[in-house]
Amino acid sequence: MTERRKQAEPAFATTTVDVLTAIRERRSIRRYTAEPVSPEQINTILQAGLCAPTARNLRPFHFVVIRDREKLEKLAKGKIHARMLAGAACGLAICGDKQVEERMEHLYADCFAATQNILLAIHGLGLGGVWLGVTKDSEWYKLLRETLELPDHIEPTAVVALGHPAEERPTPHTWEESKIHWDKWTSG
Numbered sequence: 001m002t003e004r005r006k007q008a009e010p011a012f013a014t015t016t017v018d019v020l021t022a023i024r025e026r027r028s029i030r031r032y033t034a035e036p037v038s039p040e041q042i043n044t045i046l047q048a049g050l051c052a053p054t055a056r057n058l059r060p061f062h063f064v065v066i067r068d069r070e071k072l073e074k075l076a077k078g079k080i081h082a083r084m085l086a087g088a089a090c091g092l093a094i095c096g097d098k099q100v101e102e103r104m105e106h107l108y109a110d111c112f113a114a115t116q117n118i119l120l121a122i123h124g125l126g127l128g129g130v131w132l133g134v135t136k137d138s139e140w141y142k143l144l145r146e147t148l149e150l151p152d153h154i155e156p157t158a159v160v161a162l163g164h165p166a167e168e169r170p171t172p173h174t175w176e177e178s179k180i181h182w183d184k185w186t187s188g
């Protein structure tokens with residue numbers, strides 16, 4: 001029997017921000033300084049994505065780290081709401097393997113759980129990021145597939161732009177009593 005070797009883990013960055021504070025404070029950050037993001041920070045962010053829960057524990061997600069400036073600019077030009085990619089330190093495309101998880105509702109849920117983990121890790125590290133939606137079969141979806149050379153079974157589900165923040169966004173008031181229901185649906 002072949003012995004399974006544990007893969008050597010890369011170096012990770014650390015943070016002192018607690019999880020509830022990170023959840024409360026996180027905002028979409030769309031402006032970045034020119035300072036690069038370190039390999040340890042990127043590993044930590046990827047690790048957060050890899051820790052996400054998945055519906056059938058199939059872990060179908062893959063992460064394409066987009067560092068190439070030409071590719072970032074091409075993707076920024078392809079969709080008005082993704083234009084901040086041109087100034088980002090890097091982009092992360094969160095993709096799902098359809099051969100691993102065939103149920104698309106699970107595939108999307110798994111990838112989106114990873115996307116939120118990634119955004120929280122970015123915030124916890126003192127960086128800024130924003131979730132960029134990918135609409136299936138849109139022109140941007142096709143551009144992503146082509147630019148990142150994705151094979152047919154790999155579905156791009158979201159992109160995150162990230163970098164050192166060049167804007168501050170305060171936490172809004174999010175407690176909305178009308179959205180909370182105890183034991184049964186209540187309205188009014």
Ligand SMILES: Cc1cc2nc3c(=O)[nH]c(=O)nc-3n(C[C@H](O)[C@H](O)[C@H](O)COP(=O)(O)O)c2cc1C
Pocket residue numbers: 026027028029030081082130131132133134
């Ligand atoms: C599924 C999804 C798709 C999104 N797509 C975009 C996008 O394409 N471009 C963008 O600038 N922000 C995008 N956002 C970020 C939202 O605009 C943002 O989360 C929302 O305005 C609330 O702001 P906050 O993240 O600062 O709390 C997306 C968020 C989600 C969850």
